[in-house]
Amino acid sequence: MKKRRAVRMRRLAGLAKTEERRECEELGRVQRSLDQDEKRLDELEAYRKEYSRRFEGTQQVAPARWQDYQNFLQRIDHAMTDQRNNIQVGKQARDAHRQRWLVKRQKLESIERVVDRFQKSEDAAVERKQQKSQDELYSTARINRDRSES
Secondary structure: OHHHHHHHHHHHHHHHHHHHHHHHHHHHHHHHHHHHHHHHHHHHHHHHHHHHHHHOOOOOOOOOHHHHHHHHHHHHHHHHHHHHHHHHHHOOOHHHHHHHHHHHHHHHHHHHHHHHHHHHHHHHHHHHHHHHHHHHHHHHHHHHHHHOOO
C-alpha cells in the first residue's frame, strides 16, 4: 500500500513540477516584456530631452515650425503616457504571475515533502523487513547449532 502511495505521489510531484516550471517560464516572459516596455519609455524620455535641447538652441522660430514642434512634443508625451500605462499593466500582470508561481512552488514543495516522508517510510519498512529476516536466519542458525551440539 505504501509503495503505491509513494508512486502516485511521485507522479503528482512530476505534474506539479511541470506546472510550476510552466508558470515560472510565463513569469519570465512577462518580466522580459515589462523590461522592454521600461526600456522603450527610457528611450522616449531620452529622445524627448534631446529633441527639446536641440530646439532650445534655435533663436528665431517661425510660427508654423513652433506649432509643429509643440505637436511633436505632444505626440511624444502621449506615447510616454501610453508606455507608462503599459508598464503599469505589465507590473500588475507580473505580480499576478509571481503570485501564481509562488502558489505552484509551495504546492510542489509540499508534495515533495510528502514524497520524501513516504520514501523514508518505505525505506524504514524495507530495513525492518531485512532486519527481521537476518534475525530469523540467526535464530534458525543458533537453534540448528544448539541441536547439533546436544
